[in-house]
Amino acid sequence: MAAILTVDDSASIRQAIKVALSGEGYEVAEAADGSQGLAKADSAHFDMIITDLNMPVMDGLTMIRQLRAKPAHQGVPIIFLTTESDADIKAQAKSAGATGWLTKPFDPDQLIRIVKKVLAS
Template sequence: MSATILTVDDSASIRLTTRVALTNAGYQVTEAVDGLDGLAKLDGGQFDLIITDLNMPNMDGLTMIRELRKLPAHMGVPVVFLTTESDAEIKQQAKSAGATGWLTKPFDPESLVKIVRKVLGR
């Protein structure tokens, strides 16, 4: 069975690029448009990995991670940040919130798949 991945990004083009790269690599992808939508989708399902943007309307990625880490069913789910931010302080905040990895936009789809495989161990 392939891994299930939740992608959370307010950019339709990033969601499309991410979905195509991951589905072509054999993963099942569910999309959310912001942190609130991401949490709502988490409420209805189990995911092996979450990929989230940082800067989004309604709820940013850091807040979403902090909220999902409070949910027992999702405490151990790995989270990869996919963002334009590269500031060391932001990276530290993400790590403290519970992020597992980081990929800076713009990204190469092969790099995304490589990170996903590494984080999932498959």
């Protein structure tokens, strides 16, 4: 089954993602900020990364840019899960290399649908 890395400074959001996805059989690893996310992504293979935008130490946009600069991560789908819905921030995320966008608070069923759709393509 696919391995997914969730990167969010909110432990409750990470837990909600983990419960939703592990219930569908996905293997879920967690990181509390972009710097931890980058380190975990470099140390193991993930089929998808789900990240928050606003985090301490390193934000989601910076993490995505650094991931996309490395050949090993160029094809890995990255979903932004954030409270931000501003069109400019969405454009920045897309240009940084984000694959998709989901606004918090999120519906676990919608998250599962997006994950299945992205991983199937």
